[in-house]
Amino acid sequence: MLVSWAMKTHALDAGTVHYEWNNALPPRLEIDPGDTVVFETRDAADRFYAKTSTAEDVLKRVFRGHPLTGPVKVKGARPGDTLVVEILEVVPALDFGWTQVRPGRGLLPEEDFPKPHLCIWDLADKQIARMPNRPIAVPLEPFPGVMGVALDEPGGHSTMPPRRSGGNMDIKQLHAGTTLYLPVLVEGALFSVGDGHGAQGDGEVCITAVEMSARVTLRFALAKGRRIAEPRFRTAGPIGVKTNRGPHFVTTAHGPDLFASSQQAIRYMIEHLVEERGLTREEAYVLCSVAVDLKISEIVDAPSWIVSAFLPEMVFV
Amino acid sequence: MLVSWAMKTHALDAGTVHYEWNNALPPRLEIDPGDTVVFETRDAADRFYAKTSTAEDVLKRVFRGHPLTGPVKVKGARPGDTLVVEILEVVPALDFGWTQVRPGRGLLPEEDFPKPHLCIWDLADKQIARMPNRPIAVPLEPFPGVMGVALDEPGGHSTMPPRRSGGNMDIKQLHAGTTLYLPVLVEGALFSVGDGHGAQGDGEVCITAVEMSARVTLRFALAKGRRIAEPRFRTAGPIGVKTNRGPHFVTTAHGPDLFASSQQAIRYMIEHLVEERGLTREEAYVLCSVAVDLKISEIVDAPSWIVSAFLPEMVFV
Numbered sequence: 002m003l004v005s006w007a008m009k010t011h012a013l014d015a016g017t018v019h020y021e022w023n024n025a026l027p028p029r030l031e032i033d034p035g036d037t038v039v040f041e042t043r044d045a046a047d048r049f050y051a052k053t054s055t056a057e058d059v060l061k062r063v064f065r066g067h068p069l070t071g072p073v074k075v076k077g078a079r080p081g082d083t084l085v086v087e088i089l090e091v092v093p094a095l096d097f098g099w100t101q102v103r104p105g106r107g108l109l110p111e112e113d114f115p116k117p118h119l120c121i122w123d124l125a126d127k128q129i130a131r132m133p134n135r136p137i138a139v140p141l142e143p144f145p146g147v148m149g150v151a152l153d154e155p156g157g158h159s160t161m162p163p164r165r166s167g168g169n170m171d172i173k174q175l176h177a178g179t180t181l182y183l184p185v186l187v188e189g190a191l192f193s194v195g196d197g198h199g200a201q202g203d204g205e206v207c208i209t210a211v212e213m214s215a216r217v218t219l220r221f222a223l224a225k226g227r228r229i230a231e232p233r234f235r236t237a238g239p240i241g242v243k244t245n246r247g248p249h250f251v252t253t254a255h256g257p258d259l260f261a262s263s264q265q266a267i268r269y270m271i272e273h274l275v276e277e278r279g280l281t282r283e284e285a286y287v288l289c290s291v292a293v294d295l296k297i298s299e300i301v302d303a304p305s306w307i308v309s310a311f312l313p314e315m316v317f318v
Numbered sequence: 319m320l321v322s323w324a325m326k327t328h329a330l331d332a333g334t335v336h337y338e339w340n341n342a343l344p345p346r347l348e349i350d351p352g353d354t355v356v357f358e359t360r361d362a363a364d365r366f367y368a369k370t371s372t373a374e375d376v377l378k379r380v381f382r383g384h385p386l387t388g389p390v391k392v393k394g395a396r397p398g399d400t401l402v403v404e405i406l407e408v409v410p411a412l413d414f415g416w417t418q419v420r421p422g423r424g425l426l427p428e429e430d431f432p433k434p435h436l437c438i439w440d441l442a443d444k445q446i447a448r449m450p451n452r453p454i455a456v457p458l459e460p461f462p463g464v465m466g467v468a469l470d471e472p473g474g475h476s477t478m479p480p481r482r483s484g485g486n487m488d489i490k491q492l493h494a495g496t497t498l499y500l501p502v503l504v505e506g507a508l509f510s511v512g513d514g515h516g517a518q519g520d521g522e523v524c525i526t527a528v529e530m531s532a533r534v535t536l537r538f539a540l541a542k543g544r545r546i547a548e549p550r551f552r553t554a555g556p557i558g559v560k561t562n563r564g565p566h567f568v569t570t571a572h573g574p575d576l577f578a579s580s581q582q583a584i585r586y587m588i589e590h591l592v593e594e595r596g597l598t599r600e601e602a603y604v605l606c607s608v609a610v611d612l613k614i615s616e617i618v619d620a621p622s623w624i625v626s627a628f629l630p631e632m633v634f635v
Contacts, residue, residue: 106618107618108617108618161619161620162572162619162620162621162622163572163616163619163622163624164572164622165572169616169619170570170572170615170616170624171615171616171618171619171624172570172615172616172624172626173615174566174568174626174628203613203614203615203616204614204615204616204617204618205616205617205618205619206617206618207618208618208619230586231569231570231571231572231582231586232570233567233568233569233570233586233590234567234568234570235565235566235567235568236565236566236568237565238564238565239562239563239564240562240566240628241562245556245557245558245562246556247555247556248552248553248554248555249491249552249553249557250550250551250552251491251550251551251552251553252548252550253487253489253548253549253550253551254548255479255480255481255482255487255548259576259577259580259614260576260617260623263576263614263617265548269547269548269550273550294613295613295614295617296520296611296612296613296614297520297521297576297580297612297613297614297625298487298488298489298490298520298521299480299486299487299488299489299520299521299522300425300521300522300523300577300580300612301423301424301425301488301521301522301523301524301525302478302479302480302486302488302525303478303479304479305479305480305481306577307480307487307488307489308614309489309491311491311557
């Protein structure tokens with residue numbers, strides 16, 4: 002049974018944020034199922050970067066958790082229900098986004114990338130992220146990296162890993178049009194959102210996407226008594242419509258470990274982008290993180306599985 | 319430098335096949351770069367199944383290796399070159415295909431699927447695979463599961479795992495229009511092909527796709543002196559055009575092990591297909607193998623990565 006009777010629209014600014022999951026946090030807003038909320042959200046770096054920031058700023062940044070807007074209490078939500086979140090709109094709040102490479106973070110270790118790097122993307126037209134000094138334009142298909150509900154365990158919990166309650170899922174298909182299903186774990190659900198991404202590849206390999214402050218509009222409903230173990234979702238239509246528009250160049254890596262094969266496929270892609278497209282290694286890694294999709298091509302031909310990295314070549318303009 | 323001067327078309331029937339990779343096998347055909355070859359190929363079960371086969375036949379089948387058509391020697395190919403394989407056409411040779419569940423094989427263990435199951439697909443119109451007694455129609459986008467060249471190690475090598483030489487890659491985007499790049503490891507390359515798949519999800523989770531005998535038309539060229547470590551490819555256009563045509567239902571699983579999360583995401587999808595679509599567990603597993611795509615949504619938010627399983631709902635008719 003889908004409960005959804007009211008139709009109010011609320012606004013929640015980003016003046017107050019929280020940096021951890023904690024079910025003792027007081028709700029900033031209480032809504033009925035059926036209501037819509039327009040959330041202002043801060044970027045993952047909590048407004049640390051400006052358009053003039055450089056690679057030297059990367060190591061100065063301190064990460065205290067994703068700044069999240071919320072919690073929102075949904076009346077009538079109880080453990081064992083499913084919270085239904087319709088993603089109505091996600092738009093950049095500013096005219097720039099950023100992607101950083103920080104040694105030791107992300108899919109490839111410090112040996113591959115010993116130096117920090119920062120890419121400031123031009124988002125001026127709100128449709129495309131343009132890389133400085135390169136003929137690269139990545140279409141925006143914005144989504145919140147973090148959407149989740151409070152855990153049923155006391156105390157503070159890091160925002161970094163995704164959890165059964167959602168959180169930092171970084172799933173690029175959670176864009177406008179998609180409906181997300183989250184398990185309700187505490188009374189009122191206590192939903193929060195943040196970490197806007199303008200564009201991202203499946204994998205988010207350098208650990209940052211086109212990071213940005215965003216305005217996120219969500220409509221909430223409840224599926225009473227519908228229990229799910231982990232988040233699920235349904236898209237409104239075909240996937241990848243912004244970038245799936247022409248030839249894809251693909252690298253593959255085989256082996257018994259999917260993580261190691263993912264690393265290898267991305268290394269091959271970086272090699273390709275440096276040799277064939279003239280990018281620096283850092284630019285190539287950034288492009289992989291915002292536009293290259295990791296697929297598990299096969300996971301059954303023992304003892305070797307294949308991970309493939311798909312680059313939509315339409316990003317070169 | 320791409321060497322390609324001749325333009326002959328050759329035919330190679332499936333009367334003689336080989337069941338292992340072995341660089342001592344004499345070539346059945348010798349071609350020039352630029353030539354096209356029309357290969358007849360046997361299905362992975364070496365014509366064991368008929369349209370009347372049932373689950374009882376699954377355990378009687380003995381797998382001695384994929385039956386491969388070849389080898390083809392490409393004149394002038396030397397170790398350190400890249401073999402360029404343009405996939406011109408792949409069509410079913412018969413009016414049926416099959417997918418089997420064999421306990422203990424595939425992504426999910428015997429505890430999940432203790433009994434064998436066989437699905438015989440109707441391929442009568444050569445465009446769609448129809449599941450018996452269910453309103454399920456999976457569009458065909460046929461490709462050879464196996465394409466590869468001989469290894470530079472002596473003796474016989476199993477056809478089961480994919481290798482740096484290609485082989486049993488089971489990459490669904492290697493359909494007509496795509497160009498595959500393979501490293502040449504021995505004089506003449508010694509290329510073989512087989513294991514036709516009518517449709518497959520990324521992952522091929524039950525270890526069989528819509529398996530079928532097929533006619534495969536390939537054009538060969540050489541990139542002299544271009545050395546690659548593992549197979550790469552380029553599609554001619556957008557990917558997934560046959561199935562990426564409407565809403566997708568998606569399950570997600572998080573955790574530190576991509577393999578375990580892949581298992582869990584598929585278990586959730588099977589649960590969904592049984593509860594919401596009325597399939598048996600075996601039918602659901604088969605549908606996952608032929609139509610559900612495994613994506614690595616994020617691989618950086620330590621300590622938990624997310625694997626997502628995407629079901630294109632257009633397969634329900």
